Structure formats: C-alpha cells, structure tokens
Amino acid sequence: MRRAKWTPYLLLVPSLFYLALFFLYPMTQAFGLAFSRETQTLSLRAEPVESAATTGALELQTEVVVLDRQQLDETLPNGGTRPSFWYLIQGTDLAGETVEGWASQRSIFIENRRTSETARVTGGEATREWTFEHVNRMLTDFRFSSAISTTLLLMVLIIPAQFVLAIIMALVLQSQVRGSSMFLYIYAIPLGISDLVAGILWFAIFTQRGFLNSLMVSAGLIDLPFIFIRAENISWMISIIVLAEIWRATSIVMIIVVSGLQAIPKDYLEAGEVFGASMWQRLRHIILPLLKPSLQVALILRTILAFQVFAVVIAITGGDILTVLSNETFRWYDPARFNNPSVAAVYAGFIMIVSLAISLFYMRAVRSQDEATKSAT
Amino acid sequence: MNTKIRLSLMALAAMALVVPPALSQEDPVTFISTQFNVVEEAERARAIVQAFGSGVEFVVSEEGPAIDLLRAEAQSGQGVQDVMGALHGTFPTLAGEDLLFDLTDLLADIEASADINDAYVELGRMGTEDFQYYVPWMQATLTMAANNEALQYLPEGADINALTWDQMAEWAQAMFDATGEAKMGLPVAGLIHRFMQGYMFPSFTGGMVTQFNSPEAAEMLAFLRDDLWPYVNPQSISYAFMNEPLLSGEVWVAFDHVARLKPAFDQAPEDFIAFPAPAGPAGRGFMPIVAGLGIPYTTGDVAAAEDLIRYMLSPEVQAQVLEQLGFYPVIGEVDVASLPAGAALQAAAVAAQSASEDGIPSLLPVGLGARGGEINEIYINTFTRVIIDGEDIQTVLDSEAERLQALLNETGASCWAPDPASEGPCQIATGGM
Amino acid sequence: MAEIVIENAVKKFGKFTAIDNVSLTVHEHEFLVLLGPSGCGKTTLLRAIAGLGMLDSGRIIIGGKDVTYLAPRERGISMVFQNYAIFPHMKVFDNIAFGLKMQKAPKAQIQERVENAAKLLHIETMLDRFPSQMSGGQRQRIAVARAIAVESGIVLMDEPLSNLDALLRLEMRAELKTLLKRLGVTTIYVTHDQIEAMSMGDRIAVMRNGKVLQLDQPTKVYDLPVDQFVGGFIGTPPMNFLHGHVHQNGAGYVVRLGDFSLTPPQDVHPALAQQRDKPVIIGIRAECMEPMKTASPDAVPVTIDVVEPLGAQNLLTARIGQDTIKVSTHPDFTVSAGETIWLRFPENKVRYMDADTGRALAAETEKALA
C-alpha cells in the first residue's frame, strides 16, 4: 500500500467522470421526466413568418375563425419547393380575450386549405411545467399494484430458494467430489445465460405442447396436455418464472458463497468437528455465521436484480397477464404502446427507491449485528 | 478448427466495425415502412420492393422511431427517406406536423388506370378535402381461421360464412366437450385490442368508442366472459401470433390478423379454412386495416418517390404483396383467381367479411398522434380486468371510459366509422366524463 | 480410561506415504509429544487420531474403543489447533462452551465448566468479549480452555505455541504443562520444537518420513538417540558425529578415530562385530566431553577453530581429522582459536552408529522404543 497525495485521484478521475456522466446526469434527467410535463401553446404571429413578433397565444384544441390565408412557396434545403400555407386566425385565449394573428398550417387543422373558414389549433411551442400527473398515472394504473405484488412475490419465492440451492452447490463443490471442476463449470454456466434465453428455455418445457407435457403424455400419466400457462391459475406461471429464475440466477449466489466458503479457514470446520458438531450443527453454527458477509452481498445483489426481472417474465407469460415492475416500465416507454417516457421514468424511480430501501434495510440489519460484535471495544 | 472460429468471429467483428448501419451506395430511393417488421415478412417485402430497381432501399422500423426520423429530417431539411409506408393511424401525426407532400395529383394519375377503393382514398385525406396525405397502399383485416377437424363440431344449421357470436360460443363449447381441450384461440398477447375495438364492440354496440360503456357493451363483456372464454384455450394469454398454435394443433379455431394467420395457410392449405368473423346483435363488426404511402417533404427525389408509389400500386406488385405478405390489394385490377390455395382461402374470407350485408367496418379515431398506443391499452385493460381479473363489468367500463374520454379530449381525436363522425374530439355517448 | 492405541497406521496421499505403519500407545494421563521436522507426518498422525482424516489401514483405539472409522465427534477427544480456530463470530464464552453446546449439555453445567476452564487459564474476565479484540496469547488460552472444558480426558494439540512470540511461548509452556498434569488429561502434543518436546513431554515420539524412530522419555531420547537423525535433531547444539573405524582388538573391538582408539562398552561389541573393518559413526553430545588443556593418553587432540562464549558455557568449534566437532565447556575454560586442546570421551556417553544406515549399534536401542 502506498500513500500519495494526488496520484490515486488522478487515476480515478476518468472512471468517476464517466460514472457521473452516465449515472448522475441521467438521474437528474429522469427526475425531470418524472415530474414535469410538456404543454403546447400556439403563439400567433404578426406576420406570416416564424420569426415575426407574437400577438397572442392559444391553447390546443381551440376552435378558430380563419380571416385570411396566404400560400407561400418555400424552398427546401435539398433544392425542392413545397407550398407553405399561413392563416390569419382569430380565437379566444385562456384569459377569455379574443386574439388574432398568423399561424402556419403545421399548427392548425383545416379541412380545406383554400376554402375552409374555420380551423382548430393542433400544434404549438412546447413549454415545460412541474406536475405530479405522471406519478398519479402510475399510482392509478390498475396494473401497478399487481406489478408490485408479483415482483415482491417473485422475490420472496426466488431468493430463499436460490440461497439454499447455492449453499448446497457450494458445499458439494467444497467436498471435492471427483470431477468437481467440471461440476463447477456446469453450475457456473447459467451465469453467462441471459434472462431472455432462460425464459425461452423454460417456456419450451412448460408450454402446452412442451417437454413436460410430452413426457407426461408419453408416460401415460395424463391423456391431454396440462395447460400450465393460464390466467385462471396464476400460481403456475409464478412457479415457472420462479423455476427459471432459480435456474438462471443461482450461479452468481453460488460463486459468492463458494468464494466466501474458501475464505473460511479449514480449522474452524475441523474444530467444529472435533468438538462434536454434526454436519448440520457445523452449517448452522459455524459456516452460515461466517458466511454472513458474503450472503449479505449476494442478498443485496439478488434483491436489486429481482426488481429488474423482465425478459423471463415476458418470455414465459407474454407479459400482459402477469406483470412485473420493469415490464410496466417498458410498457409505458414502448413507442408501440403507451409511448410515455415520463411514466416510465416514474416507474424506474419507484424501482430504484424500493430496491435501495430494501438494500439499506439489509445493511442496517447487518450493521446492528456487526456493532454488537464490536461494541465491547 | 480453432482458427476457423476465431477468424469468423473476427470477420463478424470487422463487419460490425466497418459497415456500421450507415448506407453505402449513392442516394438510392429509400422506402421506410412500419409494416413487415416481422423477420420473415421483411425479407419477402424487401425482395418485392427491390424489383423496382437497383437503387431502392427498403427499411423497416417501428412506428414511433419512423415518425421521429421524419421529424428529425424535417428539422434538418435534408432527408434520406423518400417514401413512407405506414398504417392509416400513423399518418395523422405526420399530417399534423405538415411533413408530407400533397399527393392529389399522383393519386389522380394512378386512378386513371386503376380503381382504388374510394373509402380508402377518403381516409388518405385525413379529414381534409383538398390534401391527399397518402395514397392507399394495401389493406388487411382480421378474420377467423379453423382447422378442418373443427368443422364437424359446428352447430347444426350454422353457416360458417355468416356465423353469430352465439354460434361461435356453441361451437367452441362443442369442441371442448368432444375433445376435453379448449380448442378456440385468441391472441391475448397479440392483437386482442383489435378484437375488442373492431369486432366485439361494433358487433354488440354498433360503435367502437361512443358506446363504450353502454349496456350493450356490458352485455358483450358478459358474453365474452361467461359464454366464450371458458372454451378458449387458457394458454391464449401467451399467444401473440395464432399461426403457431394453429399449426401445432393447440387450437383449432382462431382469430387473428390475416398476415399472422398466413403461415398456417401457406404451410398446410388443405388443413385450414378461413371465414369471416361472427356477427353480434348490432351486426358484423370488422376492422379494415389500411396502409398508405406518403412522400416526406425532405425527399431528395420526388419523381423517383412517385415512381416507386406507382410501382407499388401496380396489379402485379399488389398481387405479390397479397400472395407473399397477406395484405390485400386496394385496387380492383388484381386477379385473385391465380393465387396459391392458402392465399385464395384467405382472400375469399376477407372478401366475404367486407361484403357481408350486416358488416360494420370499424376504424380507430383519428388524431391520437403519439398517444395512438394508449387507446389500445384501454381496450386491452378492459379485456384483462373483466375476463382475466374478474372485475365488475360496469365498473371497469366506466373507469376505462373515463380514461378513453380524457385521451380523446387531450388529443382532439375525432371519431370515424362506425361511430358518427365528430366535430372536434370524439365523445362517448353515455358520458364518459 | 483414556488410553490411545495406534496400530499399524498407514496414510497415503497419492504416492506419498504420510504415515508409514506407525504403532504406538499413549497411556492414560500421559503427555506424549510427537516431534519431528515439518512433513514428517506428525500432524497427519494427530489428525488421524482426531478423525480429521481417515487412515488407509491400521487401527486407532481410544479408551478401548476402536474409533478408526468414527467421526471426530464420536471419538471423545478435544483439540487445540495451531491457529487456534477460535470462532470469530462467537464471544469467548460461546467459544469455550462450543463443545458442550454441541453435546447439548445442560445450561448450568456449561456455565460451570466454562467458568472453571476460564479460571484455569486466567481469562475469566474476558468471557463477554469477541476474539477479534484479543491478543495471540489470549486466543491461545481460549483455545486451551475450549479444549479442556469438554472434559473429554484427551487433548490433542497441534503446535499450539508456534504462533506465539518467544517469551510468551516460554511462559505458556510451563503453564500448559502444569495445567494438563493437574487435570490428568491424556495429551498428544505435536511440535517441531525439540526444546518444547523435551521440557513438556512425559515421552517423546520422534518422527521422520512417516515413521516413529524413537519413543522414549526425553532424557533417554536425548542421551541415547536411536540413530543419527534423532541425535542430530534433538539438542542444541546437535550431537556430534565423527567418522571412525571398527577394529578387532583381541576378543573385543575398538573404534579408531584417527590415531586415537575408543573402547566401546561391552554390550555394543556384538553389534560392532558385524561392522568389523568398516567405518562407523561416533556420536557424542557437546557437553559430554571432558576438555583438557594438556595432553592425556585417553584424550584426543583437536584444534580449535572458533570460540563462542555463550555466558553459561563456552561453545568451541574444533576440527578432528576431517570432522568438525562442537564442544561445550565451562565458561572458565578459556581458550582461543588456533589452540589445541584434548578431549576425553566418557565411555557411557558415546553412541556408535552404522555408517550406512545411521542406526545406533546398541542393545538398549530396541528396548528404548517400548
């Protein structure tokens, strides 16, 4: 270890700058998206050009009377020309005043450019204002509560099972059975498998004409394929997602547990053996307590990732009937669906707050134990 | 062997580095399409379009980004996209921002040699009288398809080309009773919103939007929940495209977009039949889907763009699009008789559906703009809340009606058939607000 | 009864034989030291007794019960580990109570025994602390307290003092010895430190290459090493080894060291007979020779190379033929390098060893292992 004044900071600057650029800045932007709204008002012009002075402003959807019109020939940057229409319109603004001025066709809807006497305001300049509208939309969305409960349910079902399985895997690897390096590789494989692929894999097993039904029908256990993915019994879909997630994401916990196990001096376990602890007692009184820091890291990591579970759910259930928080984020963001990044940002912020809160809770829970450990100092 | 893998990996990496998605040749005619996003379809569409000439580039994109792209090009004044192909519902945004050339003259020119469906020409004017925002390109709709195995369970006396929803429910129940499996399929993870918007609501209420929370709508949902859904394959909730379940035999009777049913008809024309959607008390609601071709102002070559549109409207190309992509011609000059068996079956069903005497063509409100997806969510929510979650029908209808009305008001979208045309935002008759 | 019998123990790791057919008996209340250089198999043997590694063949009998195939916890033993293995997540009390808790002993009994053990090791005031706050010596005490608290009658110790600094080690050595004697537990104590072994053990088993070379009381092992290795391993400085030659001298034999002749005691003669006219190693401890400044017929002259005054003694390094010899003398015996002195070899202090095998040529060698 070295002590130096500036060198470490210099070495860290590029990374910290990068993280600030891609974490802090988007965060502030997300905040803006979530809590502000764009509204449009049409500024009327004194002359039929964009740069002219304004004579008033009209809200969207205002019905207006067309007083005069002008057809200009606009030359385009690429050399072509297009007709450009301007209208002198009159309407009532927000304050109830009658205002009049020029507006381009871009900003109004008119049935007939050449003959219609009335039109409707359909465009204008964007202005931003603060609003809780998006938060409200999230809270009143009927999928919101089911997304939360499903996400939490998945978390509660998946994480403990993953920990048990990961600890079993780790113990198996630690016991140095023959070919343990091969087993290590196999257990680590899902680490490199995306949730999307995992979802497809398990869908192929549980779909109506999937492998499980193939097996059961071939074996004569059932006559007709059993339909696991059905809205009437959500628990089947939950179970499949749980299986897929356990299958996919136990590896990382296993890796963390194994490296934690490796850090436990063998002496401790032997001392346990000599002093009469059975296998279960050793696990309970020695291994698990000593693994606690590792388990904590894994727990926080898994909890945060559990809030982001996404592609598995989509691949298995289609994503509409059974929904989770990140799926809702995507649904609101998706241009083909709600096309509303603001509500998506609210969802994203919600996910962050909840997962940070849970992580803090874990850390607090840990610290109180640690403090107990150190209190005698 | 190792080196081979390494080499091919390097080659792939090099490709990614050297040929970034940018373009290569000098100024081809670029045709951006929001249709044929599906992998297999895009390839066939590209082949058809590229027959126009060497320099034509066919690009598929989702609707939102395509609009953003044209917007961005309009801001810079320089554009790469020459022809925009999209569904009717995409054009109001483009029209509202005044991004498109008036194609009145081009249309007149094409109509000199071809008979274009007048209703679609009118749609292309977007409510104006003197501005043709797009030339109708092709049409599609959603129909029913059935495995021949299913026909034996058809209720007695039912005419498959003039079914009612009650008969359909009976049929589904008969299949369930006979096989023990729910053999009817709905694309709940797919176009279920179209099913609600263009078929269920119009068939039972005679309208799509204005009768949203009427007693007839409630009746319709009750029918759907109690009489039909119990005999619909439960795994429908994960079906996006119905061709796969039809082909694998998971379902025997299905409702979907003709293009999404097409692979089944192509692969096994002898196994399937196509037929019109059933009728309800108010008539046979169905949703014609119209796609149009527009020319952005920022095109570098208006003449070439117009030529491409003429080409796309030629009977040969229209026939190819029907045969290979399942979209139907908008001109009358296409010879349907020479189609392959599967396409012919579907074409007949489409024709029967639109020609049926009690037919109610249903179109989405116009002018939803960037929030076009939201109206779909409202119909999906209605379906989910009532059929899947079992919420009270009227409560759901009223609360979703409120959202629908707010959406219409905020966007100023107006009604189209089957709802009476509206001045200003479309209003739900029974007071959504 | 807490007697430990090991019969024909063999343990291999792959091709390497860590324990090579070892048999020995540890009597009840005995303090037996397993001594040897690192890698000699002493720790492996201890672990095999503890059950932390199963023997490939042979048997281990503890208290008359064959425990060869039993798990450690079924053997009724306790152990002090080299690195103490004090659980960092448990308070001192819980550490000491660990064995009892695992046996589900009654609470009152746990309390009493932990307190007793802690008192014995003078750590009764620290029961509420965590080990992380304790010094090496204190942890050592916890480890011992934990081992004696279970009152198993047998304590195995794996180099328990090796992690302590020199002063503390000295202190603990004496304390441990008295404590374990007082408690009367059977102790097997592994160390590579021969001084520790000498000072603590009732008997010492010297091990090398997986074999027990010699098992005897410390003084016996010191005075009558069974072979060159044992002699060289034990004692500071180690035993001197000189190259001699066996000659027949009438009915008896003499060993010639250069011009000088040593007359071995009678009981060695049968062994020497076998080595007639062959080289033999003469082993003698540094403090066993009588140095003289004047020549004497029964003394051999040596030239001094180095004089090291060590306070309690002067350590001389001298040459005798091609061999180097260390001689420990009274501090008053003042000489300087280059001088010649004469050394007398007391007959009963000289060990004769086979020059090829290094084994002592003595009848009592065989007896010494008993």
Added chain:
Amino acid sequence: MSAETFSNAPVSVAQAQAWDAQRRRARIQLRLRRAGVYVVAVALAVWILLPIWLIANMAFSTPQDVRAFPKSFFPNPISLESISFFLNAQGIIPSTGNSIFVAIVTVVLSTILAVPAGYAIARYVFRGRDAIRLVMLSVRAFPIVVLAVPLAVIFLQLGIFDQPFTLALMHTALTLPTTILVISSVFASVPFEFEEAAQVFGCTPLQAFFQVVLPLALPGIAASAILTFVLSWNEVFAAILLTLSNRTLPAHILYNLDKSSDPFKFASAFVMLVPSLIFIFFIRRYLFNMWGQINK
C-alpha cells in the same frame, strides 16, 4: 526399520473378525456418503444441463418436429434447418454484428477506464477510498431501468440514439463498477513487493507497472474482460430501449419473440447460449477470485 505392535492384549480371532466387519461397514458408510454427495452433484448438474439439452434438441430438429406433440427428447433426424433459418433471417447477422461491436467497445472502454481506477484502489491509501468502493458497489446496484429511460431520451435529443456506439457507452457505464472492483482485486493479488523490487532495481513507477505488475495481472484482466463481454452480450433491457433499427441480438430476438415461430425462437435461444457456454468455460477458474474480492 519396521515398527512393532505395542498393544499388549492378544487379538482373538473373533475380535479380529469384528474389527473387519466394522471396517467394512465404515468403508461402506464413507462410500455411501461420498456417493450421496455425488448423487447431489450430478442431480444439480442435470438440473442445469437439462433445459440446455432440450433447447439444443429443439434447435437441431426439423420445424415439423419442433411443432410435434408429444415432443421427442432427441433430435431425430438431426436437422440444421431451424438453425440455418434463424441465421439467415433478416436482422440476425447485423444484430449479431451489433452485439459483438457493442460488447467489444464496452470491453475496451471499461477496461481502459477500470485499469487505472482499479490500480488506485488496490495500491493506494487515500482519503475517500472506502467511500469510492461504496459508490462503486451502490452504482452497480442501480436498476438499469432507471438509467435506460432518461438516457434514451438524452440520446434522442443529442441525435445519437439508435447507434451501437451509444449503447456501448451505456453498457460501459453498467459494467464499469464491476470491472473496477474485479480489476482492483486482480491488482491486489499481485504482491506489492514485486513492484518495490522492480523500483529498487531501477524501474520508474510506470515502468514497474508495465514490466512487472501488468504482465502478472494480465490473465485476471483478461478474465474480467470476458466477464464484461458476457454481461454486454446478454444485456437486453438497455439494448431494447436504446436501439431500434440497430438492435443487438438479444434485443432483436426479444422484440421479435412474440412474432416468431417456435423453431426460430428455440434456435435463437440456442445460438445466444453458445457463446456463454464457451466464455464461462474459459473464465471458470477466475470467477471465485473475482467475487471473493468483491465481497470484501
């Protein structure tokens, strides 16, 4: 020398037999226990491998067999039809190219940024060191969704939306904290004495780093690079938000998932899975090292 037996009591035949029996029983018990562990190990391996086998089975079956019911658990006949259909489908080759491009840029960027930072954390004591480690940990714990949505909007505004390069920027941000922590642990495992020795023998600190530390750390850094590659290769949420026409492979597949036929779906899952199988194989030994250090 052979040691003798010192047990005094003569061993009776009956007792010897009893001992033999006991020994046999113990051996069997031990073997049973080992077998038990082995059975668990194998069961777990099957649990991991079975779905992979099934999807490979599907990927190498004909489309007819993929749709058949009941399905066969072995491809019969083995067919490359589904795989080649998938590979030839539009968008697969370009999106694979995008994925590789994004992953490579991500690896290069994050490694270049992480090496100095990791070295600083491993080697220097400075004010705020623990705080920085904590920041790294908490940053990597951020939900991707929180960043992807605003970044998409920012990229749109900047006109750099839907470009593989910008996705790589995002992926770099996602992987950087992990990479820094992993690389710092790699450096920490190179004894500082080596570096001091190099300096004593005339190297400048920079030379010492390049001549001594870097060569020793290189395997670990390579492993971390592969891990970064896998993370980027698999990442789908940011990819689906930040790209449209230039989708990466997982984003492309996910987007087309509900529209694709089953043979396409299964072939795509298999093709996506293969690189992971290979890469994890290469870095399996480093996994614990990397995580072992992050734990601390």
